[in-house]
Amino acid sequence: xxxxxNKSEVISLAEKLISIQSHKENQGQEFNIAHFxxxxxxxxxxxxxxxxxxxxxxxxxxxxxxxxxxxxxxxxGHIDTVPGFNMEYDPFKPFIKNGRLYGRGSVDMxxxxxxxxxxxxxIKRKGIPLKxxxxxxxxxxxxxxCKGTERIVRTKAITPTLAVIGEPTNLKTAIAHKGMExxxxxxxxxxxxxxxxxxxxxxxxxxxxxxxxLRNELEPKLKNKTYPLLGSATINPGVLKGGNDPNxxxxxxxxxxxxxxxxxxxxxxxxxxxxxxxxxxxxKISGGSFLIKRMDEATAALYNMPHSxxxxxxxxxxxxxxxxxxxxxxxxPVAFPGWSDGAQLSNNLDTSVIxxxxxxxxxxxxxxxxxxxxxxxxxxxxxxxxxxxxxx
Ligand SMILES: [Zn+2]
Numbered sequence: 001x002x003x004x005x006n007k008s009e010v011i012s013l014a015e016k017l018i019s020i021q022s023h024k025e026n027q028g029q030e031f032n033i034a035h036f037x038x039x040x041x042x043x044x045x046x047x048x049x050x051x052x053x054x055x056x057x058x059x060x061x062x063x064x065x066x067x068x069x070x071x072x073x074x075x076x077g078h079i080d081t082v083p084g085f086n087m088e089y090d091p092f093k094p095f096i097k098n099g100r101l102y103g104r105g106s107v108d109m110x111x112x113x114x115x116x117x118x119x120x121x122x123i124k125r126k127g128i129p130l131k132x133x134x135x136x137x138x139x140x141x142x143x144x145x146c147k148g149t150e151r152i153v154r155t156k157a158i159t160p161t162l163a164v165i166g167e168p169t170n171l172k173t174a175i176a177h178k179g180m181e182x183x184x185x186x187x188x189x190x191x192x193x194x195x196x197x198x199x200x201x202x203x204x205x206x207x208x209x210x211x212x213x214l215r216n217e218l219e220p221k222l223k224n225k226t227y228p229l230l231g232s233a234t235i236n237p238g239v240l241k242g243g244n245d246p247n248x249x250x251x252x253x254x255x256x257x258x259x260x261x262x263x264x265x266x267x268x269x270x271x272x273x274x275x276x277x278x279x280x281x282x283x284k285i286s287g288g289s290f291l292i293k294r295m296d297e298a299t300a301a302l303y304n305m306p307h308s309x310x311x312x313x314x315x316x317x318x319x320x321x322x323x324x325x326x327x328x329x330x331x332x333p334v335a336f337p338g339w340s341d342g343a344q345l346s347n348n349l350d351t352s353v354i355x356x357x358x359x360x361x362x363x364x365x366x367x368x369x370x371x372x373x374x375x376x377x378x379x380x381x382x383x384x385x386x387x388x389x390x391x392x
Contacts (some may be wrong), residue, residue, distance in 0.1 A: 014114035078142030107359030112166025200249030
């Protein structure tokens with residue numbers, strides 16, 4: 001591959017991508033970066049397309065068509081990042097120190113974007129005809145509601161048979177991750193004067209009963225639900241809001257929870273468990289009620305499903321072999337700790353999905369974000385080899 005693209009070209013592309021802001025506080029969000037990537041592809045005479053998902057917020061695609069026009073191998077990377085927040089250096093002036101590329105998005109995931117784009121450019125420069133097509137999908141909004149990949153799934157304009165998601169895995173082959181469901185439970189009581197609490201129904205007490213059951217009954221139950229590589233299902237009460245003043249019995253208390261679920265669970269099961277303990281909680285205090293709702297304004301409209309692919313799938317076996325050859329590190333399938341757009345593809349389009357990208361997830365969203373430049377270069381080689389393996 002080295003004769004078609006070199007390491008410094010890949011790293012300089014990663015630097016340019018970092019220097020173009022593409023977060024929610026940036027005016028135009030992903031507009032500039034999508035257009036920049038379009039120009040990069042066009043300069044190489046690679047077919048490209050912008051698809052506006054929201055006004056001025058386009059997905060950017062690059063295509064290498066194959067002779068088998070229905071089949072596509074997708075390289076999927078989100079082009080948005082989180083904002084700079086309190087980073088220890090200028091987040092959008094990338095620099096290299098001790099073999100690390102620093103900057104917002106270096107690890108999540110502009111290093112991977114540079115590697116994906118570069119692998120496709122190398123294949124194009126080589127000029128070999130492909131049987132299966134390759135598509136780069138630079139998607140918007142992954143850090144918020146995942147609208148970019150959701151559009152791909154809804155329109156079915158491209159239905160990839162294989163896909164790599166470039167989230168940071170230290171170049172390990174991640175074959176599973178949990179689903180993520182945000183649920184709100186609103187407890188309703190009866191307000192009255194704080195001096196006569198026996199005349200009211202305290203909604204904070206209702207929430208308290210619920211939380212006690214969550215901790216003592218639901219948590220142990222979830223610990224016993226496990227899935228290979230993923231461990232247990234989990235639940236986290238993250239927000240609790242209730243009451244106005246100390247001298248009023250609160251009639252309203254809202255609890256928001258994050259439930260990480262396993263491929264072996266169903267979404268129905270999740271809600272039934274919550275409903276069961278909520279029913280039990282309000283039975284302890286007469287006059288209370290509750291309402292459970294999905295927080296769909298804050299997460300993907302399609303469910304944030306879990307993802308898994310069999311370790312025996314030929315796509316997994318070949319990826320492990322290729323990654324091992326290139327990194328010289330023994331490779332075993334791993335789980336990805338977060339959530340990824342890959343779940344949308346595997347659950348809705350039946351795509352075989354692997355999560356594999358340069359860098360360590362602990363650096364993502366951190367104030368000291370960086371990515372190993374060797375790993376960005378090795379990711380380029382892995383992506384290139386995957387195209388050669390599955391598309392020629
Ligand atoms: Zn990410």
